[in-house]
Amino acid sequence: MAAMTERISSVLARVPRGVYMALAVVLAAGFPLLNVIGVVETAWLRVGVMSLLFVMLALGLNIVMGETGLLNLGYIAFFAFGAYTTALLSSPKFELRWPFLAVVVVSTLIAMLAGFVIGLPTLRLRGDYLAIVTLAFGEIVRLTIINLQGFTNGPNGITGIYSPLLAGGSEVKTGLAAWLTVDKPIEYYYLVLVAVVVVSILLANLKNSRVGRAWNALREDELAAISSGITASRAKMLSVVLSAGIAGFAGSLYAYYSNVISPESFLFMQSVIVVCMVVLGGMGSIPGVVVGAIVLQALPQVIRQAAGAARSDFEVYRMLIFGVLIVVMVIFRPEGLLPDKLWRRESHEVDPRELEKTRQSLFDLEEGEKDLEV
Amino acid sequence: MDAILELQGVSMSFGGLKAVDNLSFTINENEIVSIIGPNGSGKTTTFNVISGLYEPDSGEILLKGESVAGLRPDAVHDKGISRTFQSLRLFSNMSVLDNVLVGMHSVTDSGVLASMLRLPKVRREEQAMRERAQEILEMFPGRFSGPRQQQPAFSLSYANRRRLEIARALASDPTLLMLDEPVAGMNPMESHEVMEQIKILRDKGYTIVMIEHDMHVVEGVSDRVIAMDHGVKIAEGTYHEVANDPQVVEAYLGKRAAEATA
Numbered sequence: 001m002a003a004m005t006e007r008i009s010s011v012l013a014r015v016p017r018g019v020y021m022a023l024a025v026v027l028a029a030g031f032p033l034l035n036v037i038g039v040v041e042t043a044w045l046r047v048g049v050m051s052l053l054f055v056m057l058a059l060g061l062n063i064v065m066g067e068t069g070l071l072n073l074g075y076i077a078f079f080a081f082g083a084y085t086t087a088l089l090s091s092p093k094f095e096l097r098w099p100f101l102a103v104v105v106v107s108t109l110i111a112m113l114a115g116f117v118i119g120l121p122t123l124r125l126r127g128d129y130l131a132i133v134t135l136a137f138g139e140i141v142r143l144t145i146i147n148l149q150g151f152t153n154g155p156n157g158i159t160g161i162y163s164p165l166l167a168g169g170s171e172v173k174t175g176l177a178a179w180l181t182v183d184k185p186i187e188y189y190y191l192v193l194v195a196v197v198v199v200s201i202l203l204a205n206l207k208n209s210r211v212g213r214a215w216n217a218l219r220e221d222e223l224a225a226i227s228s229g230i231t232a233s234r235a236k237m238l239s240v241v242l243s244a245g246i247a248g249f250a251g252s253l254y255a256y257y258s259n260v261i262s263p264e265s266f267l268f269m270q271s272v273i274v275v276c277m278v279v280l281g282g283m284g285s286i287p288g289v290v291v292g293a294i295v296l297q298a299l300p301q302v303i304r305q306a307a308g309a310a311r312s313d314f315e316v317y318r319m320l321i322f323g324v325l326i327v328v329m330v331i332f333r334p335e336g337l338l339p340d341k342l343w344r345r346e347s348h349e350v351d352p353r354e355l356e357k358t359r360q361s362l363f364d365l366e367e368g369e370k371d372l373e374v
Numbered sequence: 375m376d377a378i379l380e381l382q383g384v385s386m387s388f389g390g391l392k393a394v395d396n397l398s399f400t401i402n403e404n405e406i407v408s409i410i411g412p413n414g415s416g417k418t419t420t421f422n423v424i425s426g427l428y429e430p431d432s433g434e435i436l437l438k439g440e441s442v443a444g445l446r447p448d449a450v451h452d453k454g455i456s457r458t459f460q461s462l463r464l465f466s467n468m469s470v471l472d473n474v475l476v477g478m479h480s481v482t483d484s485g486v487l488a489s490m491l492r493l494p495k496v497r498r499e500e501q502a503m504r505e506r507a508q509e510i511l512e513m514f515p516g517r518f519s520g521p522r523q524q525q526p527a528f529s530l531s532y533a534n535r536r537r538l539e540i541a542r543a544l545a546s547d548p549t550l551l552m553l554d555e556p557v558a559g560m561n562p563m564e565s566h567e568v569m570e571q572i573k574i575l576r577d578k579g580y581t582i583v584m585i586e587h588d589m590h591v592v593e594g595v596s597d598r599v600i601a602m603d604h605g606v607k608i609a610e611g612t613y614h615e616v617a618n619d620p621q622v623v624e625a626y627l628g629k630r631a632a633e634a635t636a
């Protein structure tokens with residue numbers, strides 16, 4: 001049995017990564033067709049859209065958590081910045097209906113600006129302090145939204161957000177313009193899927209670049225990194241701003257998709273869930289984070305469907321199950337479901353610091369010095 | 375001979391302890407200078423001040439006539455000073471190759487947008503970086519060949535990790551290379567090999583200042599030797615001048631021994 005699984009996993013490991021990626025994209029793109037032919041209900045398309053939005057959030061958070069090694073417990077605030085910017089620019093609230101692209105770009109930029117502003121005072125902090133400050137930031141943003149009634153309608157939220165027009169400026173329900181209006185779940189699904197695929201590719205490129213290596217170096221040993229010419233403050237700020245921008249982008253799409261946004265979508269718990277997605281999937285691993293987000297977002301819906309549980313009940317159990325799942329993961333597979341190679345090494349195979357100690361006492365074993373096989 | 379590095383009256387204290395006390399010296403182009411001295415004499419602190427990890431309390435540090443005192447470490451590195459650490463500081467979980475590539479950070483410039491889009495110029499730069507990294511790793515023949523480059527740095531033997539730190543420091547083609555005890559913990563054969571490599575680096579035109587306790591290595595490679603004790607420079611000259619200096623003998627062996635040898 002063990003030999004069998006080993007054989008299988010060794011065969012699987014030899015399949016090029018690109019094949020898995022292509023397969024995942026094909027599966028994701030094919031999913032709505034099940035709805036078209038009537039095999040799955042439209043409700044599942046909605047689950048799909050939300051899962052994809054959370055994939056985007058998890059990809060964004062992974063930049064700071066996985067690559068640069070900074071914890072952010074208020075990440076959902078950037079999602080809120082994107083969503084509210086979009087709601088204000090494309091709803092009856094101020095009677096604005098900016099073109100889709102302009103709205104998305106401005107929403108992303110506003111979230112990036114928020115990232116910059118919170119990054120300035122906090123990036124000097126480490127570990128625990130950073131966690132507390134980002135947590136507070138998330139709550140402050142949410143409470144501000146609730147109290148800034150004039151802009152946000154407070155707890156009632158903003159309703160009637162217009163559907164995106166991919167072209168043209170006004171709502172024409174005929175011809176090409178109608179075709180380019182995104183308003184059905186399946187259309188949103190493909191819109192968000194394209195966005196997720198594009199973001200993943202851009203981030204994968206970044207990971208294997210000078211910038212990505214600088215982030216990893218800072219995470220590994222900040223002192224050695226700055227002594228190797230990396231400007232810590234700039235590199236960290238870059239990762240915070242970029243990750244905020246991705247959340248803002250996701251928030252913008254979310255606002256369009258849901259038509260209605262209110263502060264209760266941006267609770268601290270949501271930040272925690274995104275953190276869980278990154279940890280579960282595997283910090284620093286793009287495929288891992290994608291899987292983590294889908295599992296934590298879609299699986300509960302599947303379970304709920306299967307159990308037929310009432311909504312309020314279910315929310316309670318959902319968090320409980322999350323908690324248990326994360327504890328189990330941290331104990332048995334701390335590197336995540338589909339780990340990045342750096343984190344796999346870090347999290348359990350060999351502890352470099354322990355190794356260092358052993359090495360220090362063994363280094364002068366004359367000629368017998370050998371590199372460790374990994 | 376042009377001065378590459380010039381320290382003028384540099385002092386650095388920790389609380390009441392003067393770790394470096396009014397230190398002045400010059401490193402000239404293309405020479406190897408060793409700094410020696412008993413434990414705690416301020417050698418590493420001197421490196422830390424030069425490389426920007428500490429800001430000196432007073433004094434001036436000039437690299438090719440331009441002040442670098444008080445600059446942050448990344449800025450100092452940009453100016454052309456790179457270093458290794460006495461206690462190894464590799465990016466342990468990153469691959470051997472990536473460690474060297476990180477060392478090139480300040481001599482490359484692909485930005486975030488260009489990297490995300492993998493523009494042709496980014497590809498070209500990445501390609502050039504990898505080729506350069508190969509050249510650097512090949513300076514240590516047989517040590518970082520083939521698949522070993524993809525292994526995480528922590529998996530290397532102690533001696534190879536020391537070599538990798540040198541490789542990382544060389545990656546930016548520094549004006550001044552500072553090595554903090556490059557052969558510490560190596561056996562005599564390995565020390566000898568590193569010593570030969572340091573000489574090769576000088577022949578390639580590098581300027582090197584090195585802290586070293588291994589007197590065999592110091593004697594073997596140094597054009598000049600500077601001896602420190604209690605943060606003060608107590609002697610400077612050729613290896614033989616410094617090794618026979620009464621103050622140096624005293625610093626190492628104590629006063630009585632110094633009198634006995636005199």
Ligand SMILES: Nc1ncnc2c1ncn2[C@@H]1O[C@H](COP(=O)(O)OP(=O)(O)OP(=O)(O)O)[C@@H](O)[C@H]1O
Pocket residue numbers: 388391393411412413414415416417418419420460
């Ligand atoms: N960050 C620090 N804080 C306080 N004291 C320090 C610090 N760094 C060094 N010192 C002290 O400064 C003095 C000089 O230390 P330094 O590390 O420069 O010595 P060294 O010559 O490199 O010695 P060794 O040969 O043991 O490496 C020592 O007394 C040391 O304890």
Ligand SMILES: [Mg+2]
Pocket residue numbers: 417418419460
């Ligand atoms: Mg020292």
